[in-house]
Amino acid sequence: MNDFKAVVMTPQIYRYVREQAGRPSAVQEKLIARTLELGDSAEMQIPHEQAVLLSLLVRITGAQTVVEVGTYTGYSTLAFAQALPPSGKVITCDVSTEWTSIAEEAWQAAGVRDRIDLRLGAAAQTLAEMPEEPVIDLVFIDADKVGYVHYWDLLVPRVRQGGLLLADNTLYYGEAADEQPEGNAAAIDAFNRFVLADTRVESVLVPIADGLTMARKK
Numbered sequence: 001m002n003d004f005k006a007v008v009m010t011p012q013i014y015r016y017v018r019e020q021a022g023r024p025s026a027v028q029e030k031l032i033a034r035t036l037e038l039g040d041s042a043e044m045q046i047p048h049e050q051a052v053l054l055s056l057l058v059r060i061t062g063a064q065t066v067v068e069v070g071t072y073t074g075y076s077t078l079a080f081a082q083a084l085p086p087s088g089k090v091i092t093c094d095v096s097t098e099w100t101s102i103a104e105e106a107w108q109a110a111g112v113r114d115r116i117d118l119r120l121g122a123a124a125q126t127l128a129e130m131p132e133e134p135v136i137d138l139v140f141i142d143a144d145k146v147g148y149v150h151y152w153d154l155l156v157p158r159v160r161q162g163g164l165l166l167a168d169n170t171l172y173y174g175e176a177a178d179e180q181p182e183g184n185a186a187a188i189d190a191f192n193r194f195v196l197a198d199t200r201v202e203s204v205l206v207p208i209a210d211g212l213t214m215a216r217k218k
């Protein structure tokens with residue numbers, strides 16, 4: 001077995017990867033453009049190929065109930081909602097009315113607003129207030145990096161057996177792999193170690209976009 005079997009990403013290879021994900025819809029194009037107008041924060045939006053993966057995961061797992069931590073302008077929420085059956089629901093948590101009002105316009109335009117339950121407030125409190133029954137099919141953690149371990153601990157008991165947990169930015173620009181990561185990269189490295197040691201799940205870190213940890217609850 002090769003010790004090193006990975007493609008080192010270049011702009012040309014990345015363009016090729018993006019082409020394989022197909023084109024964003026008109027609503028997605030508009031949301032990407034509107035988000036870019038926000039300036040630096042736009043880098044928080046997941047790339048389109050990752051949104052395609054999130055939609056596929058909803059369809060493959062047959063998820064009905066999705067919980068997302070970190071809405072921003074709603075690109076990932078939209079990917080979940082569009083893949084859900086009409087009876088499905090995405091509960092999405094954020095603290096920003098400015099960013100989520102942009103999201104709400106896009107969800108409305110895509111005709112999926114009624115599948116989305118936006119909860120404004122600190123995610124730790126929002127999640128703690130959810131019933132403790134294991135009814136969630138899929139979770140996506142994509143908010144403040146120092147909160148990941150706590151969000152994970154609040155969510156694992158609420159996910160059904162066989163359910164899927166996803167966490168974004170688990171490479172953190174590659175800095176999580178530094179010998180002595182700092183700041184958010186250190187928080188992500190601590191999260192990655194926590195997940196690896198968590199006997200409630202089986203997991204893998206997939207090097208798509210900024211790194212996506214995927215875990216199945218045992």
Ligand SMILES: C[S@@+](CC[C@H](N)C(=O)[O-])C[C@H]1O[C@@H](n2cnc3c(N)ncnc32)[C@H](O)[C@@H]1O
Nearest residue numbers: 044045046070071072076094095122123143144
């Ligand atoms: C990386 S962005 C989410 C990107 C989004 N998933 C997308 O695809 O466009 C992180 C979001 O987490 C939110 N956030 C940060 N700290 C939070 C907290 N304590 N509780 C809830 N949301 C928080 C921010 O307001 C921001 O919108």
